[in-house]
Amino acid sequence: MFQALRRKFMLVNMLLIFIILSAALLGFYFITWLSSEQSATRLISTYMSMPLGEIHSSSDTPHLFISEIDVATYDYIQPLIDSNIFKYFKTSYAHDSFSSSQTNNILSEVVAKDDIAARIKVDDRYYKYQKQKINGERIKIVVLDVTTAIQHLRSTAFTLVAIALVSLIFVYFVSKLITELSVKPIEEMFERQGEFFSDISHELRTPLTAAITNLAVIEANKTETVQSQEKWVGFLKDQLDRLVNLVNEMLYLEDIGSGIHNETNERINFSELVEQQIKGLSAYINEKGLGLSVCIQKEVYYHGELEALTRLVSVLVDNAIKYTPEGGSISLNLAKADRRVYLTVENSGEGIEPEDLERVFDRFYRVRKSRSRNEGGQGLGLAIAKSVVEKYGGTIRITSTVGANTIFSVELPI
Numbered sequence: 001m002f003q004a005l006r007r008k009f010m011l012v013n014m015l016l017i018f019i020i021l022s023a024a025l026l027g028f029y030f031i032t033w034l035s036s037e038q039s040a041t042r043l044i045s046t047y048m049s050m051p052l053g054e055i056h057s058s059s060d061t062p063h064l065f066i067s068e069i070d071v072a073t074y075d076y077i078q079p080l081i082d083s084n085i086f087k088y089f090k091t092s093y094a095h096d097s098f099s100s101s102q103t104n105n106i107l108s109e110v111v112a113k114d115d116i117a118a119r120i121k122v123d124d125r126y127y128k129y130q131k132q133k134i135n136g137e138r139i140k141i142v143v144l145d146v147t148t149a150i151q152h153l154r155s156t157a158f159t160l161v162a163i164a165l166v167s168l169i170f171v172y173f174v175s176k177l178i179t180e181l182s183v184k185p186i187e188e189m190f191e192r193q194g195e196f197f198s199d200i201s202h203e204l205r206t207p208l209t210a211a212i213t214n215l216a217v218i219e220a221n222k223t224e225t226v227q228s229q230e231k232w233v234g235f236l237k238d239q240l241d242r243l244v245n246l247v248n249e250m251l252y253l254e255d256i257g258s259g260i261h262n263e264t265n266e267r268i269n270f271s272e273l274v275e276q277q278i279k280g281l282s283a284y285i286n287e288k289g290l291g292l293s294v295c296i297q298k299e300v301y302y303h304g305e306l307e308a309l310t311r312l313v314s315v316l317v318d319n320a321i322k323y324t325p326e327g328g329s330i331s332l333n334l335a336k337a338d339r340r341v342y343l344t345v346e347n348s349g350e351g352i353e354p355e356d357l358e359r360v361f362d363r364f365y366r367v368r369k370s371r372s373r374n375e376g377g378q379g380l381g382l383a384i385a386k387s388v389v390e391k392y393g394g395t396i397r398i399t400s401t402v403g404a405n406t407i408f409s410v411e412l413p414i
Helices: 002-048 071-080 100-112 147-218 229-258 269-279 282-287 306-322 383-392
Strands: 064-070 092-093 117-122 125-133 139-143 266-269 291-296 301-304 329-337 340-348 395-403 405-413
Touching: 002 064, 002 125, 002 139, 002 147, 064 071, 064 100, 064 329, 071 100, 071 139, 092 329, 125 147, 147 229, 266 306, 266 340, 266 383, 269 282, 269 291, 269 306, 269 329, 301 306, 301 405, 306 329, 306 340, 306 405, 383 395, 383 405
Parallel strands: 291 329
Antiparallel strands: 064 092, 064 139, 117 125, 125 139, 266 301, 329 340, 340 405, 395 405
16 A cells, blocks of 8 residues: 555656756746847847948957848849849948858848748858838848857757756655655554554453453353352453543543643642642552652642643653552652743653653553553553643653663643
8 A cells, every 4th residue: 555655656746846847947948048039139129220331340249230122122122032132232241250142042031031020041050030111111131140049049958858857867766755754654653553453452352351251250140149249240340440441541632632622721739739649649659669759849830721730740650650660769850940840750660662762652552562451551641641741832751761760851831
């Protein structure tokens, strides 16, 4: 699927880039051609307005000549264009590059054409001319040699075609790079989505299977009293509670991540909230024999939703306790500075491998797949913590040293 997507995306990229490149090259050629045409037209118009006697030949002037003929004679020579008609014209040269025979051939071509202005080719050279009737009595013809300009345009065209062909190779590699950069995140997303559905199906299947098993045991002993089957009923209740908690966590995560979460913001004493969470888990901390270091700045207030901020603190502290080995230590710091609230939770322990650090906030992701579900929870806590932090425009980071410690750092703007 992704190979086909890559091919299509690459084809679209190449086509788009090549169209833009071709448009730019054609635009450049058109501007060059238009500039050449306008320059020739202005030059011809300038000499057309000059009296014939004021034209002086010079090596610095354009390759151009001017011829005049009265109207009656012009009509007379129409059938004679294949013979020597040069003698009927009064001609002045702005450049000495024209011979009499060459001038005669050019004038023959001009007289043969009905166009007032056009471009002709004579003796492998190109000329642009313009005819104009003066006072109804004379016809004035200005002829400009544009061979150099035509050759320059052709050279420009060949150069642009060469650039276009070479650019195809460049466009290919650029398109390949862009395609890879564009498709790779989608591919990774699909992989993570596949893992997500695999994990969620496992998370849902485990309690459902256990609940069904317990129900089967109860049904197999229908004659027994509820009290005698209290153990199976208790197991059933535990699995159903686990299932309900999992669904509630997923709904909350989806709700807060959608941006349409209904909330009641209030001014919260963040210092007291953190202290209460620590006190609520103190029994668990003591049971594991963990060392605890707490540094909480007094009167740190934050405007937000109490449930969301409570979940944030609870997730980070609970995560630290779960993954700190017996006899290990936990430290927690809360402070306010520069209109920002800083919360840091550090725990000693195994640490996290570098390749896992970027994924610890993914839903259902566990650093150690072999870790039991009971120890690792449902795998949604850190995803919820990240969603809460991002909801308030903050950042959450994790740093870890394998075999030493793990540190979660939260920064919330006030």
